[in-house]
Amino acid sequence: MNDLILIESQSARTETLINVTDDRAVECLNKAKALTMALWQGRGAATTKQMAEYYEISEDTVQTFARTNRDELLSDGLKIVKGKELKDVVLTLNTTSDKTPSLTIWTPRAALRLGLLLRDSPIAKAVRTEMLDIVESKPVHDLQTVLDASAVIIEEVERLREENNHLKRVSIDLTEIKYKLDTLIHASRASKPTPKALKSTQNELPLDIEQRYKESQAALLAAKTLENEAKAKALTNKFAPKAKPDIDNLIATDSVAAWLNESVVLDPKAKTYVGKATGNPDTHLYPNYVTYCKQHRLELINIQRFSRHLMSLVEMTLEVKLGKGKDGVGCHVKGVAIGEAKNLLMAGR
Secondary structure, three states: OOHHHHHHOHHHHHHHHOOOOHHHHHHHHHHHOOOOOOOOOOOOOEEHHHHHHHHOOOHHHHHHHHHHOHHHHHOOOOEEEEHHHHHHHHHHHOOOOOOOOEEEEEOHHHHHHHHHHOOOOHHHHHHHHHHHHHHHOOOOOOHHHHHHHHHHHHHHHHHHHHHHHHHHHHOOOHHHHHHHHHHHHHHHHOOOOOHHHHHHHHHHOOOOHHHHHHHHHHHHHHHHHHHHHHHHHHHHHHHOOOOOOOHHHHHHHOHHHHHHHHHEEEEEEEEEEOOOOOOOOOOOHHHHHHHHHHHHOOOOOOHHHHHHHHHHHHHHHHOOOOEEEEOOOOEEEEEEEEOOOOOHHHHOO
């Protein structure tokens, strides 16, 4: 048995706890997590807050599991007290719950069962490990527990089988194909196969040898053809001349293109820093672009896209490759500078 079965199966939890007393439950809980103070303090009861602290989870999580597994936990002594009984319990547990209309009281066995329910708590994992040691030391008598455990195992095996089938569908079983092709080729090259040899080969392969061989060859040829077509298309797209954009439309619709056309010059020796929006527009590219957009009431793009878009525009419209780098001062673009050259993109048309 593994701890997944304890989480999934109520019968497995009940069978595991059937002979566990409160004292044994406290012992198991203490083994899973050494307590800095006695949780139960001889009273045999603890609060939801203490449960949350012990399992290192939120009180809301404890309350959720208490609601969804109410009947199961009530069988282990979980109790909800109200009214006069609540006042007595508040005094006994030395807790502050005067304004609370009710209080959930946890016995050691209920706390132990909570550990068998919680999936993600490391402390609960340790509790289940302790309980599995107890289970392994005694036989399982409850048939329903065995059935539930089997169902969990079968479900897990089915999930793994589906994953395996999916992998088989999306990948080629090279070993099997190689074996079948080798067998087909060997049979097709045999000069005069005897009836006995032919029958043996046909028993190994469910389809007619010649037909299977032709289908395999056709499939390989088709795959190769598709591969070559894809490569040819990729090369065509890579090396085909790119059509130049409509410069007038580009300047009218793209703020970086408009700024580039009016405010930037090409200079192979230049190294101009991108800068920040609040920087000097006389020496840095992005502040200069921001100033230009404000003056002409154009829509800005952010600094993260700016330098990439600038380099793309220069390469696309002027067929000039720009460099890009970063040093102790900041990011810079090589090959352009701020200048008074007008109609840069127009001139390159």
